[in-house]
Amino acid sequence: MNYTFPQDMVTRKQWICWRMELSKDGKDSKVPYSPVTGKKASTTNPKDWSAFDLAASAKEQYQYNGLGFVFVKDGGLVGVDIDHCRGKNTGELNDTAMAILERFPSYTEISPSETGLHIFYKGEMPAKGNKNTKTGVEMYAHSRYFTMTGNKLPGTPEYISDDSGALAWIHDSFIKNKKSGNSKKNLKNEKYIPLTDDEILDKASSAENHEDFNNLWDGNWQGSYPSQSEADLALCCKLAFWSGKNKEQMDRLFRKSALYRSKWDKVHHSSGATYGEETLNKAVDATEAVYNPGGAIPIFEHDGHYYRSKAEKVYPITNFVLKPVEMIVAEDETQLTADLVTVRGETYRLTFMSSDFANKQKFKNTLNKRTIALSYTGSDGDLELLKAYISELDWPTKTGVKAMGIYRHNGSVVFVTTDVAVDASGKAVSDIIQLEKYHSIESLIHNAAPLTKDHLQELGEHIMSYNEPAKTVPILAWMAGCFVKTHLREKSVKFPHLMLIGEAGSGKSNTLERIILPVFSRSKILAAGQTTAFTLMKDAASSNTIPMALDEFKPSKTDKYRLDALLNHFRNSYDVQEGIRGRADQSIVSYELLAPLVVAGEEAADEAAIRERSIELLFSKKDLKTGEHRMTFGWLCANTELLSGLGRSLL
Numbered sequence: 001m002n003y004t005f006p007q008d009m010v011t012r013k014q015w016i017c018w019r020m021e022l023s024k025d026g027k028d029s030k031v032p033y034s035p036v037t038g039k040k041a042s043t044t045n046p047k048d049w050s051a052f053d054l055a056a057s058a059k060e061q062y063q064y065n066g067l068g069f070v071f072v073k074d075g076g077l078v079g080v081d082i083d084h085c086r087g088k089n090t091g092e093l094n095d096t097a098m099a100i101l102e103r104f105p106s107y108t109e110i111s112p113s114e115t116g117l118h119i120f121y122k123g124e125m126p127a128k129g130n131k132n133t134k135t136g137v138e139m140y141a142h143s144r145y146f147t148m149t150g151n152k153l154p155g156t157p158e159y160i161s162d163d164s165g166a167l168a169w170i171h172d173s174f175i176k177n178k179k180s181g182n183s184k185k186n187l188k189n190e191k192y193i194p195l196t197d198d199e200i201l202d203k204a205s206s207a208e209n210h211e212d213f214n215n216l217w218d219g220n221w222q223g224s225y226p227s228q229s230e231a232d233l234a235l236c237c238k239l240a241f242w243s244g245k246n247k248e249q250m251d252r253l254f255r256k257s258a259l260y261r262s263k264w265d266k267v268h269h270s271s272g273a274t275y276g277e278e279t280l281n282k283a284v285d286a287t288e289a290v291y292n293p294g295g296a297i298p299i300f301e302h303d304g305h306y307y308r309s310k311a312e313k314v315y316p317i318t319n320f321v322l323k324p325v326e327m328i329v330a331e332d333e334t335q336l337t338a339d340l341v342t343v344r345g346e347t348y349r350l351t352f353m354s355s356d357f358a359n360k361q362k363f364k365n366t367l368n369k370r371t372i373a374l375s376y377t378g379s380d381g382d383l384e385l386l387k388a389y390i391s392e393l394d395w396p397t398k399t400g401v402k403a404m405g406i407y408r409h410n411g412s413v414v415f416v417t418t419d420v421a422v423d424a425s426g427k428a429v430s431d432i433i434q435l436e437k438y439h440s441i442e443s444l445i446h447n448a449a450p451l452t453k454d455h456l457q458e459l460g461e462h463i464m465s466y467n468e469p470a471k472t473v474p475i476l477a478w479m480a481g482c483f484v485k486t487h488l489r490e491k492s493v494k495f496p497h498l499m500l501i502g503e504a505g506s507g508k509s510n511t512l513e514r515i516i517l518p519v520f521s522r523s524k525i526l527a528a529g530q531t532t533a534f535t536l537m538k539d540a541a542s543s544n545t546i547p548m549a550l551d552e553f554k555p556s557k558t559d560k561y562r563l564d565a566l567l568n569h570f571r572n573s574y575d576v577q578e579g580i581r582g583r584a585d586q587s588i589v590s591y592e593l594l595a596p597l598v599v600a601g602e603e604a605a606d607e608a609a610i611r612e613r614s615i616e617l618l619f620s621k622k623d624l625k626t627g628e629h630r631m632t633f634g635w636l637c638a639n640t641e642l643l644s645g646l647g648r649s650l651l
Contacts, residue, residue: 003056003067003148003150004150004152004158005052005148005150006107006120006158006159006160008077008122008159008160009052009069009077009120009160010052011052012052012075013046013049013050013051014049014069014070014071014072014075015035015049015050015051015052015054015055015056015067015068015069015070016032016033016034016035016041016048016049016050016055016067016068016069016070016145017032017033017034017035017041017055017058017059017062017064017066017067017068018030018031018032018033018064018065018066018067018068018145018147019031019033019064019065020065030065030066030068030112030147032048032068032145033064034047034048034049034050035049035050035054035055035057035058035059036048036049036050036054038058038062042331043070043143043144043145043331044143044331044399045408046072046408047490049070055067065112066112066147066148066149067147067148068145068146068147068148069145069146069148070144070145071140071141071142071143071144071145071146072142073141073142073143073410074142074410074411075141075142076122076123076124077120077121077122077141077160078120078121078122078123078124078125078139078140078141078163078167079118079119079120079139079140079141079144079146080100080118080119080120080121080137080138080139080167080170081111081116081117081118081137081138081139081140081146082096082097082100082116082117082119082136082137082138083115083116083136083137083138084115084116084136085097085115085116085117085136086110086114086115086116086117087115088113088114088115093117096135096136096137096174097117099173100119100166100170100174101119101153101156103166103169104121104161104164104165104166104169104170105156105157105161106119106120106121106156106157106159106160106161106166107119107120107152107156107157107158107159107160107161108120108152108153108156109146109148109149109150109151109152109153110149110151110152110153111147111149112147112149114151117153118146118147118148120160121160121161121162121163121166121167122160122161122162122163123162123163123166123167124141124163124167125139125140125141125167125171126139126167126168126171126172126176130175131175132174132175132176133388133392135174135175137170137174137175138175139167139170139171139175143329143399194243194244194246195242195243195291197249197252197253200239200242200243200249200253201217201253203242203291203314204217204238204239204242205217207314207315212234212238213235213238216231216234216235216238216257216259217235217257217258217259218257218258219257219258219259221234221259228259228261229279231259232254232259232279233279233282233283233286235254235257235259236250236254236279236280236282236283237283237286237287237303238303239253239254239283240283240284240286240287240290241287241289241290241291241302241303242290242291243290244290244291245284245287245290247280247281247284250280250283251276251280254276254280263275264276264279287302288301288302289301289302289307291309291314298310298385299317299382299385299386299388299389301321303343304319304320304321304341304342304343305317305318305319305320305321305343306318306320306321306386306389308378308382308385316377317376317377317378317382317386318374318375318376318377318378318386319342319343319374319375320340320341320342320343320348320374320375321340321341322338322339322340322341322390322393323338323339323340323341324336324338324393324394324395324396325337325338325339325349325396326395326396326397326398327395327396327397327398328397328398328399328400328433328435329397329398329399329400330399330400330401330402330435333353333354333355333400333435334353334354334400335351335352335353335354335400335435335436335437336351336352336353336354336390336395337349337350337351337352338350338352340367340374342373342374344373346373348370348371348373348374350366350367350369350374351436352366353435353437357383357387359380359383360376360378360379360380360382360383363376363383364376398430398431398432398433399431399432399433400432400433400434400435401416401432401433401434401435402434402435402438402541402542402592403434403438403541403542403543403544403592403594403595404416404417404418404434404439404441404443404542404543404544404545404546405486405543405544405545405546405594406483406486406487406544406545406651407432407486409421409429409432410431412424412429414429414432415445415446415545415651416432416433416434417433417434417443417446418433418434418435418436418439419433420433420446421433422446426446438538438541438542439542440538440539440541440542440543441522441524441539441542441543441546441548441595442522442524443520443521443522443543443546444521444522445520445521445522445546445644445647445648445651446648446651447521448521448641448644448645448647448648449641449645449648450645450648450649451642451645451646451648451649455642455645456646456649458642459639459642459643459645459646462632462635462636462639463476463515463636463643463646464476465628465629465632466515466629466632466633466636467507467511467623467629467633468623470617471511471617471619471623474498474615474617475498475511475515475516475617478496478498478596478598478615479516479519479520479647479650480650481495481596482495482520482545482546482547482596483545483650483651485544485545485596486544486545489576494574494575494576494613495574495596496574496613496614496615497570497573497574497596497597497598497599497610497613497614497615498516498547498596498597498598498599498614498615498617499598499599499600499601499604499605499611499614499615499616499617500512500598500599500600500601500617500619501600501601501602501603501604501616501617501618501619502602502618502619502620503602503619503620503621504602505621506619506620506621506623506624507619507621507623507624507633508600508601508619509551509552509600510633511600511619512525512549512551512598512600513525513551514633514636514637514640515636515643516547516549516598517549518640518643518644518647519643519644519646519647519650520546520547520647521644521647521648522546524549525549525550525551526539526548526549526550526551527550527551527552528550528551528552528553528554528558528566528599528601529552529553529554529557529558529562530562531550531562531565531566532562532565533565533568533569536548536565536566536569537569537591537593538591539595540569540573540591540593540594540595540597541591541592541593541594541595542595543594543595544594544595545595545596545651546595546596547595547596547597547598548595548596548597548598549598549599549600550566550597550598550599550600550601551599551600551601552600552601553566553599553600553601553602553603553605554601554602554603555601555603555605555606556603567605567607567610569593570597570599570605570610570613570614571609571610571613572593573593573595573597574613576592576593576594577593578590578591578592578593604616
């Protein structure tokens with residue numbers, strides 16, 4: 001097939017292929033594939049992308065459904081995606097697409113479904129927000145790809161236009177979140193459908209939180225409020241909600257309540273305002289949302305709750321509101337951290353994965369992991385609406401990775417942990433982080449001080465002589481190799497395991513604990529005979545640089561079930577295969593086995609395939625007989641900060 005894409009795109013090595021596949025929920029999904037490896041592609045890993053010619057050739061050779069173009073940060077190209085804007089049979093465009101193209105024409109393709117458009121501009125994307133589900137407009141500048149059809153929309157240019165205000169206008173007009181941080185401002189201007197006095201009293205006294213209203217209406221404020229003035233304001237706030245902040249109606253209703261007293265009509269302000277007028281004004285200012293059964297927003301925040309408005313019914317679905325802290329977006333899942341503030345003013349910081357919103361039971365389980373103070377009382381359908389509402393809040397966003405370790409990010413090589421990311425100079429990088437869910441292997445290597453020239457020379461004299469060179473040299477080489485393992489993998493070079501084998505008391509475990517692990521600023525060692533397949537997979541998937549360590553490997557004394565799990569892991573992790581684990585709900589979780597592996601034990605694995613995948617070093621008690629070895633080893637044990645400094649310098 002002959003394509004006529006703009007040269008601004010054809011000359012870039014940002015091309016992939018895609019294939020239509022069924023997702024887990026049975027829906028069609030455009031899955032990206034690498035023209036280089038033939039495996040599923042990442043939109044954040046350039047090694048999965050190729051030049052245009054290679055991608056086009058791979059599409060034809062391997063029968064992919066189409067080509068894709070990946071946007072990269074600071075790449076100077078921005079894509080605008082408009083869903084459901086074109087009649088498939090008529091070709092007619094909706095008002096949104098017409099407005100954009102008439103004002104800022106640029107190279108535009110018809111999407112594979114023939115119902116959407118992809119528009120390309122040269123420029124930079126506005127900082128916050130890239131999607132609006134109501135208008136169907138999305139905007140991307142990095143970490144995403146567009147399916148490319150070559151089916152140019154008739155009447156649009158064959159070139160990509162420079163941004164001459166287009167992106168800012170499109171973003172402001174069709175994408176920008178009109179809500180404030182807690183999505184209330186637009187509710188202030190929501191058109192209100194008025195209720196009669198009797199309807200207000202009927203709805204307020206029968207709502208799910210009716211006890212608060214009824215107690216105030218009947219004058220039973222003692223024990224709940226420090227004074228009647230606070231109770232007066234609380235009742236007026238509730239009347240403001242139900243009346244649409246109609247002060248005349250609020251005043252009329254308040255006078256019918258048991259809280260009404262002569263003070264209501266007394267002048268209480270130098271302006272001449274009465275106590276009642278002052279209280280009504282405060283209530284109106286304090287009330288963000290109003291009841292509106294005919295409104296377009298089915299979820300809203302009021303009085304410390306999220307409410308669901310459904311036909312003529314309104315009911316609370318939470319006893320908290322959510323304040324965004326950060327959103328971390330990874331390839332196939334998203335992590336949300338937020339402060340949940342209860343109606344009592346208590347604040348709980350929780351972290352959610354996107355899968356926690358799959359159904360109300362998962363959501364409630366997440367809420368109640370550490371407290372019983374958080375409550376969700378809505379249905380699964382209500383949760384879907386709440387999820388959409390929460391997604392449109394103002395979230396500070398970062399890129400997420402699963403494994404701690406080394407990554408290419410925005411043109412630099414960075415080291416990423418769950419707490420911080422740093423570049424080669426040690427400078428903090430704020431927009432990438434490890435997902436908390438995958439935090440298993442721990443290391444503080446980024447906090448260690450790099451070695452000075454003198455310290456390196458001093459350490460070198462000792463680290464080469466604590467054992468015979470036949471062991472110290474391979475161990476040093478393997479440790480250094482851990483820091484380039486990700487780069488080797490990009491070149492399809494596999495990385496061997498390190499096996500320390502020898503009799504009890506031969507120094508293998510001490511070498512692991514006192515020499516190797518301090519270089520990586522970690523101390524945790526797993527007992528090989530007590531691990532499970534899940535533990536092995538979880539640790540191996542949590543790091544691509546810092547090694548996982550196993551001790552007490554004794555195949556002859558390990559039960560067959562655990563031994564099979566260990567040997568399978570040794571084989572699979574060498575090939576960087578995925579570990580698979582089933583869940584109780586019949587879903588499947590996969591773990592990419594990335595971490596380097598060091599094993600200490602009294603016996604070697606019998607299987608030749610595993611020994612071929614390893615650097616196997618044999619330890620003996622004879623190695624420890626010389627006084628020089630023992631003295632040097634003692635010096636290293638007393639100077640762990642220099643070993644950590646070596647690791648930081650290698651990093």
